[in-house]
Amino acid sequence: xxxxxxxxxxxxxxxxxxxxxxxxxxxxxxxxxxxxxxxxxxxxxxxxxxxxxxxxxxxxxxxxxxxxxxxxxxxxxxxxxxxxxxxxxxxxxxxxxxxxxxxxxxxxxxxxxxxxxxxxxxxxxxxxxxxxxxxxxxxxxxxxxxxxxxxxxxxxxxxxxxxxxxxxxxxxxxxxxxxxxxxxxxxxxxxxxxxxxxxxxxxxxxxxxxxxxxxxxxxxxxxxxxxxxxxxxxxxxxxxxxxxxxxxxxxxxxxxxxxxxxxxxxxxxxxxxxxxxxxxxxxxxxxxxxxxxxxxxxxxxxxxxxxxxxxxxxxxxxxxxxxxxxxxxxxxxxxxxxxxxxxxxxxxxxxxxxxxxxxxxxxxxxxxxxxxxxxxxxxxxxxxxxxxxxxxx
Ligand code: PLP
Numbered sequence: 240x241x242x243x244x245x246x247x248x249x250x251x252x253x254x255x256x257x258x259x260x261x262x263x264x265x266x267x268x269x270x271x272x273x274x275x276x277x278x279x280x281x282x283x284x285x286x287x288x289x290x291x292x293x294x295x296x297x298x299x300x301x302x303x304x305x306x307x308x309x310x311x312x313x314x315x316x317x318x319x320x321x322x323x324x325x326x327x328x329x330x331x332x333x334x335x336x337x338x339x340x341x342x343x344x345x346x347x348x349x350x351x352x353x354x355x356x357x358x359x360x361x362x363x364x365x366x367x368x369x370x371x372x373x374x375x376x377x378x379x380x381x382x383x384x385x386x387x388x389x390x391x392x393x394x395x396x397x398x399x400x401x402x403x404x405x406x407x408x409x410x411x412x413x414x415x416x417x418x419x420x421x422x423x424x425x426x427x428x429x430x431x432x433x434x435x436x437x438x439x440x441x442x443x444x445x446x447x448x449x450x451x452x453x454x455x456x457x458x459x460x461x462x463x464x465x466x467x468x469x470x471x472x473x474x475x476x477x478x479x480x481x482x483x484x485x486x487x488x489x490x491x492x493x494x495x496x497x498x499x500x501x502x503x504x505x506x507x508x509x510x511x512x513x514x515x516x517x518x519x520x521x522x523x524x525x526x527x528x529x530x531x532x533x534x535x536x537x538x539x540x541x542x543x544x545x546x547x548x549x550x551x552x553x554x555x556x557x558x559x560x561x562x563x564x565x566x567x568x569x570x571x572x573x574x575x576x577x578x579x580x581x582x583x584x585x586x587x588x589x590x591x592x593x594x595x596x597x598x599x600x601x602x603x604x605x606x607x608x609x610x611x612x613x614x615x616x617x618x619x620x621x622x623x624x625x626x627x628x629x630x631x632x
Contacts, residue, residue, distance in 0.1 A: 421565025
């Protein structure tokens with residue numbers, strides 16, 4: 240009577256959102272400041288002033304232009320402004336024709352996967368991985384193939400990827416800066432991946448794409464830089480959003496970028512438009528298309544996340560937790576104090592600490608702490624982290 244796969248998805252809400260909802264209810268029950276919610280990637284840093292200024296000026300323009308449909312792929316002027324910004328930063332030659340505006344990075348990923356999918360396709364993800372990849376991959380009829388990142392430094396494990404690639408492999412999704420481990424893939428890693436995929440594409444007689452998921456591109460610490468993936472490998476689709484860099488996750492604005500150099504550019508871009516149409520991701524929110532174009536060169540305010548990273552890792556060090564030092568994004572990947580991460584997260588809940596168990600990310604034994612929270616949440620959580628550690632001593 241109804242689609243069973245969709246029913247299953249709807250009945251099994253994401254564990255991150257479930258924990259977030261629990262946190263809201265718990266805060267209403269015992270007080271906002273008594274719950275230490277590290278569950279979701281909702282930026283606490285306010286959007287830059289220019290976002291508000293642009294909104295005000297766009298809202299004052301004639302209603303028809305502001306609220307009307309844009310072309311399915313987005314306004315040409317907006318796509319040109321984004322292309323020009325990328326060209327300034329990465330020395331590329333993109334134009335509006337390389338961009339498709341979407342509802343967040345999620346929209347870009349869903350249509351990129353759908354555009355590439357053919358029967359029996361496999362898509363490789365590197366574990367731990369953002370849980371929604373499974374939803375988009377399986378909804379497109381593809382098979383998700385998990386490949387663990389190297390545990391020594393969480394860079395890509397090229398040998399393991401080589402072993403996983405076969406004639407069905409259509410794409411590899413990479414996410415850098417990474418949610419949940421905070422790693423930024425190095426140039427050396429990307430070079431090795433590009434070489435592997437070039438050789439494999441030749442061996443199997445069809446392109447193998449990189450889908451570069453980059454909503455955290457601007458959120459990096461110290462002197463870390465994020466290499467531009469298409470300059471390492473031509474068959475790359477970049478999925479981006481302003482959800483994190485401009486703190487606009489609720490506004491659903493981002494893009495998919497397809498460089499001219501990809502194999503069969505015209506067909507791939509057309510398939511992307513077709514996937515947008517099939518999934519209903521046409522004409523991304525127009526007011527925020529304007530905002531994105533106006534704010535395309537606004538720097539992300541990383542200082543608050545850098546302070547939070549310091550404060551949280553200091554607490555972890557003091558208590559003796561094992562964690563991965565993040566180079567970017569705003570998550571801390573912490574070793575659970577028992578093998579069952581769900582059980583550990585439940586114990587943490589008793590101290591009002593909301594931590595996401597690693598099972599959602601395809602691995603066991605860790606938890607993710609989103610530190611895009613107010614600094615006071617981290618400072619006030621210190622005794623709870625201490626008490627949680629003591630539970631296991
Ligand atoms: N990819 C990763 C790794 C994410 O962490 C997120 C959101 O948290 C997304 C994609 C989706 O981003 P958006 O909110 O722009 O759709």
